[in-house]
Amino acid sequence: MSISEDLAQVAWHISTKSSENMGGSCVEAGPFADGSGRVAVRHSHRPDGEVIVYSRSEWKAFIGGVKDGEFDFPA
Template identity: 80%
Template structure:
């Protein structure tokens, strides 16, 4: 479980590819504790649940994105 104190040090990032300036996308940012963990949240529901990924999980996800593993049709 992530604490509010741990989230307080997160610098959130929104993709520049977001069509509406961050209104309906995800935000991600590294935890400030030096663990390499990355927090992810919905940009419209900033007070809602946050998912935290380990460094290895985040790197695996980014690798899959770069390799096109998530290039599926979205309607």
């Protein structure tokens, strides 16, 4: 199966924190359906654009950092 076929099976999610005040601009992320633990990320306004794919361990490290506040940059 090709990466484009794999991406067709991704269940994309947008954060509930995305609001109309942001113009709906947000990232979408979703797990691959193949059980690999990989997660794809893309821009919601460009669903046919570039996609970044993270391994299970990369995604877990990122989410852990988010939960620990490591990405709470000043606005």
